[in-house]
Amino acid sequence: MITGGYTLDLHCENEAVHGFMWNWSFKESAGTHIGESDKSPYGGSDSPDCLVPRFSLLSTAMTEYEQLASIPQKELWELPLDEILKASTLRETLVARFAWAIPNEEALAAIEKAAKGRAVVEMGAGKGYWAKLLQDRGLTVLPFDKKKQPDAWTTVKKGTPKILTRHSDKVLFLCWPSYDDPMAHDCLKYWKGDTLIYVGEGNGGCTADDAFHASLDKYFTRLRSVGIPQFPGIHDNLTVYQRKQVRLRAVSRPKLR
Numbered sequence: 001m002i003t004g005g006y007t008l009d010l011h012c013e014n015e016a017v018h019g020f021m022w023n024w025s026f027k028e029s030a031g032t033h034i035g036e037s038d039k040s041p042y043g044g045s046d047s048p049d050c051l052v053p054r055f056s057l058l059s060t061a062m063t064e065y066e067q068l069a070s071i072p073q074k075e076l077w078e079l080p081l082d083e084i085l086k087a088s089t090l091r092e093t094l095v096a097r098f099a100w101a102i103p104n105e106e107a108l109a110a111i112e113k114a115a116k117g118r119a120v121v122e123m124g125a126g127k128g129y130w131a132k133l134l135q136d137r138g139l140t141v142l143p144f145d146k147k148k149q150p151d152a153w154t155t156v157k158k159g160t161p162k163i164l165t166r167h168s169d170k171v172l173f174l175c176w177p178s179y180d181d182p183m184a185h186d187c188l189k190y191w192k193g194d195t196l197i198y199v200g201e202g203n204g205g206c207t208a209d210d211a212f213h214a215s216l217d218k219y220f221t222r223l224r225s226v227g228i229p230q231f232p233g234i235h236d237n238l239t240v241y242q243r244k245q246v247r248l249r250a251v252s253r254p255k256l257r
Contacts, residue, residue, distance in 0.1 A: 062105070063133060065098040066229055091231045097151075099129040100176035101199045102229040107238045108133055110226045111197055114240045115139060115171045120197075122173040123161055123187050128154040130175055130199075142167070146183075164191035175199040176236070177208040185212040188219070196220060196241040199228070205235060219244055 069090070111120070111134060125131055125143030132153035134141045144159035164172070164187055172191050176199060177184035185208070188196075198216070200207030220241040227237050 063103050063108075065094060065102050065129065066104050069094055069102050069229055069231065097127075099126055101130075101236055101238075102231075103130055103133055104228050106226050107199070107228050108137060110224065110238060110240060111171075111173065112137055112139060114195055114197055114223075118195075119170045120173050121164065121167040121170040121191075122175065123159070123164065124174060124177050124183060125156050126175075127152045128156040130173070131156070141173075142170070161186035161190050168192040171195045171197060173197045173199075174208075177212070179206045180209050182209055182211065184208040185215060188212065188215050194243045196243070197238065198241065199236060199238045201234070201236050207236065216241060 119140040119142065120131075120134065122128075122131055122141060122143040123145075125145045127149045128143045128145075131141040131143035135154060141154075143154065143156045144163065145156050146158065146160055148158060149156060161183060168191055170193060172187060172193055172195070174184050174187060174196070177187075184198075196216075203210070203213035203217075221244055223240045223242050225237050225239045230236060
């Protein structure tokens with residue numbers, strides 16, 4: 001596997017899925033050996049580019065990001081300080097290359113099912129990693145972001161929430177809108193569609209703002225949630241929402257005499 005100018009070689013020493021012993025090596029493209037270990041989940045080099053997990057299921061159903069981020073599903077208080085620091089550096093490295101959230105097969109399948117053949121419009125798409133994976137599954141995805149990103153995975157057009165007035169016939173996908181930023185709430189103001197897919201944390205978490213979460217509670221119904229791989233200390237998932245139907249109250253008219 002090639003990533004970030006390095007070659008990552010992984011192989012399993014036994015058949016256990018959890019608690020297994022993985023050998024790994026991280027090598028420069030030229031072949032220089034950097035580090036190897038059969039115990040540490042993050043590697044033996046101090047270089048941030050080398051802080052890649054020691055294990056991966058190496059299943060074709062796993063995304064590349066999911067393989068590289070296959071770290072123990074533990075809370076921060078369960079990890080030693082050195083692993084917390086390494087996990088933080090690992091997350092920064094992978095987020096910069098892929099996306100803030102880690103996609104898996106269940107999440108991608110949930111989006112495909114919720115779309116029901118309709119196109120998907122994504123605002124705040126970043127490098128377009130999620131969009132590219134969905135496009136590879138045959139979905140029509142239009143990713144937008146407020147600024148162009150270098151080394152994007154697919155074509156991400158420049159755009160703001162206002163353009164969503166032209167895309168209310170599509171499914172809206174929001175993945176990790178920035179904390180305390182009005183962007184996600186603005187999307188709900190301009191987009192008038194019925195199906196919203198949101199990846200992030202809940203109210204009080206580190207994604208979107210209070211107004212967005214309040215609008216979710218008031219105007220949308222949660223249909224289903226799907227777990228995704230999480231970095232330590234992160235509590236995000238994927239949730240599919242349906243806009244609530246507005247019920248008009250009947251107004252009684254006075255009887256004519």
